[in-house]
């Protein structure tokens with residue numbers, strides 16, 4: 676009896692299982708939640724960095740004009756939210772304060788950029804008062820016209836949507852992921868909302884280390 680077809684079948688089966696396993700490992704570690712939150716559609720990328728970031732024109736909490744060049748020369752955590760946010764934003768900003776402490780001297784190379792998705796309420800003055808209240812010295816708050824804010828959010832693949840909560844009241848639904856950008860202003864990694872300050876600090880430390 677010729678055993679060759681049997682052996683070929685077994686080899687094919689093993690190879691198929693290996694491919695399924697590899698595909699599973701690749702997709703398992705991808706920030707699918709972030710993609711879904713950001714409303715990103717289209718084919719899932721399996722290689723290379725996601726297309727996160729791009730040009731923007733905004734003002735900071737002191738009314739100074741800021742664009743994407745602010746990302747150059749420093750590591751940055753980029754996060755989108757709004758000052759009226761009841762939970763995700765204050766939690767994230769408090770976590771970033773912890774992360775900066777955990778990083779020790781390296782924390783000085785890290786800046787936190789808080790982009791509002793609610794420019795109607797988040798004026799530079801409102802951002803300034805808010806960032807002072809959350810205890811994150813050096814954080815940069817960014818706002819602008821609705822069109823400028825929408826353009827920045829789009830560049831960073833951030834989902835945001837106004838939702839009416841009562842007469843004259845509204846909240847903003849928004850993506851919860853923060854992004855780590857390298858000193859070239861290029862996307863490094865996502866920092867998912869459920870990650871702890873310790874996990875974030877480890878990821879950032881690793882990214883800084885790998886660049887040396």
Ligand code: NI
Pocket residue numbers: 755756757760761762763764765849
């Ligand atoms: Ni929020």
